[in-house]
Amino acid sequence: xxxxxxxxxxxxxxxxxxxxxxxxxxxxxxxxxxxxxxxxxxxxxxxxxxxxxxxxxxxxxxxxxxxxxxxxxxxxxxxxx
Amino acid sequence: xxxxxxxxxxxxxxxxxxxxxxxxxxxxxxxxxxxxxxxxxxxxxxxxxxxxxxxxxxxxxxxxxxxxxxxxxxxxxxxxxxxxxxxxxxxxxxxxxxxxxxxxxxxxxxxxxxxxxxxxxxxxxxxxxxxxxxxxxxxxxxxxxxxxxxxxxxxxxxxxxxxxxxxxxxxxxxxxxxxxxxxxxxxxxxxxxxxxxxxxxxxxxxxxxxxxxxxxxx
Numbered sequence: 679x680x681x682x683x684x685x686x687x688x689x690x691x692x693x694x695x696x697x698x699x700x701x702x703x704x705x706x707x708x709x710x711x712x713x714x715x716x717x718x719x720x721x722x723x724x725x726x727x728x729x730x731x732x733x734x735x736x737x738x739x740x741x742x743x744x745x746x747x748x749x750x751x752x753x754x755x756x757x758x759x
Numbered sequence: 760x761x762x763x764x765x766x767x768x769x770x771x772x773x774x775x776x777x778x779x780x781x782x783x784x785x786x787x788x789x790x791x792x793x794x795x796x797x798x799x800x801x802x803x804x805x806x807x808x809x810x811x812x813x814x815x816x817x818x819x820x821x822x823x824x825x826x827x828x829x830x831x832x833x834x835x836x837x838x839x840x841x842x843x844x845x846x847x848x849x850x851x852x853x854x855x856x857x858x859x860x861x862x863x864x865x866x867x868x869x870x871x872x873x874x875x876x877x878x879x880x881x882x883x884x885x886x887x888x889x890x891x892x893x894x895x896x897x898x899x900x901x902x903x904x905x906x907x908x909x910x911x912x913x914x915x916x917x918x919x920x921x922x923x924x925x926x927x928x929x930x931x932x933x934x935x936x937x938x939x940x941x942x943x944x945x946x947x948x949x950x951x952x953x954x955x956x957x958x959x960x961x962x963x964x965x966x967x968x969x970x971x972x973x974x975x976x977x
Contacts, residue, residue, distance in 0.1 A: 700809050700891035702940075716781065719860070723894055723914050724842075727860020728781050733844070738858075739826050740806065740891045 679731055683711050685748050691720075693747035696737035703744075708734070766801060770854065774798055774831070777856035778843055785861060789835035799839065800872055801831040802887035805899065807935075809892045815932035819899055819906045822932070823888060828857070830887050832868055839869035864896060867912045871898055874923050875909060883907075890935060893917060897931070906931075915940060 685692050691709040698704065710718030716728045724738075735743050766774070775798055778786075786796050804826045811822035833841040842865050844858040875885075881902060888899040894914025900907040906928025910920050919934045920926070926934070 698891045702892065704894075712781075714780075719858075721860070724864065725860045725862030727858050727862070728783070729844075729858035729860070730855075733857040738844070739828055740889070 679715070681748075682708060682717070686711050690749060694734065694743050695745035695747065696741050697744035698737060698741040700740070704737075705747075706734075771798055773854050774843070774845060774856070777845070777854065778833070778859060781856060781859050783841055783859060783861050785840055786833065786835055792836070794836040796833060796835040798843075799832040799834045800868075801829050801845075802885060802898070804828040804830055804844075804887045804889060807888055807890045812892075812932065812936040815936045816929060817932075819888070819908075819928050819932075820901060823899070826889075832865055832872075833859075834869070839865045841865055842868070864912060868896075871909055871911050871923075875900075875925075878925055892940070893935070893938070895935075899928075900925075 682692060686709070691707050694706050694708055696704045696706070704721075704723065706722075707720040708717050709720055712718065712728060716730055717734060719727050719729050719734065721727065733739070737743055778796075778798065782790070782796070789796055805819075805823040806826055807819070807823045814822065827846055829845045829847075831843040831845065832839050833843060840861055842858075842860055842862050843856065844860075845854050845856050847853070848855055875898065881900070883900045883902040886899045886901065888897045888908065889895065890897070890913075895917070896911040896913070897908050898911060900909075908926045908928055908931040909924065910922055910926075913920065917934065917938050919938070920931075
């Protein structure tokens with residue numbers, strides 16, 4: 679949690695990859711921290727929300743937060759992805 | 760519409776306090792404009808996992824699993840824009856709020872609730888059915904001898920499943936069991952990939968690559 683806050687404080691959102699129990703995966707962006715420890719999550723499926731860290735760790739109780747992508751660098755203009 | 764779960768006044772009051780502490784910018788703006796924020800319908804969330812789809816002739820109550828989560832719709836200014844996820848704490852008396860999010864799902868759920876109000880006047884119980892394999896949300900009406908299901912939304916389009924149609928449970932299960940998912944193409948991009956080992960609960964567990972990279976960039 680401290681490291682998430684550290685990244686957010688440095689203006690670097692992180693990406694969380696969820697491994698669903700169903701077998702497939704899903705990626706959300708964690709873009710902010712609230713004073714009570716909740717996280718600001720941008721989820722292409724669910725929308726934009728304030729969620730508890732525990733809820734996110736369990737991938738909304740549908741799996742687990744399996745991989746964290748952080749220290750993300752913006753893509754360079756014109757660079758191939 | 761069939762029966763939604765009736766929360767007691769004390770539970771509604773407890774949830775309202777938790778929600779007020781985490782009001783979204785839209786809800787705060789509604790309150791400033793003197794538009795009351797209503798804690799509207801709440802549904803118990805059940806999951807239908809992939810292995811359950813292999814026996815499509817059984818009742819949903821035998822195949823789906825309760826998650827312990829509840830989802831509630833928030834309405835303000837005549838619109839439904841937010842979904843609240845809550846859970847009863849282990850002792851059973853207290854509730855905790857897990858998430859509140861502004862979501863297109865709220866609008867779809869609101870539409871389906873209103874549609875169902877005109878279709879079904881039974882006193883059967885309505886639950887929220889989530890099928891993680893398809894990112895599918897549906898309302899499940901459990902009657903004494905049968906199930907009915909109406910689609911709310913599905914992340915993966917299922918052509919055989921139409922919106923605003925009340926499917927018998929067996930037909931709904933048959934459609935899902937016959938649906939094939941094409942494998943996703945591999946992700947591209949420059950995001951740091953961290954070892955996909957079994958996770959211990961700490962999302963930064965496998966951070967050695969990131970640390971090396973951070974060191975290089977300092």
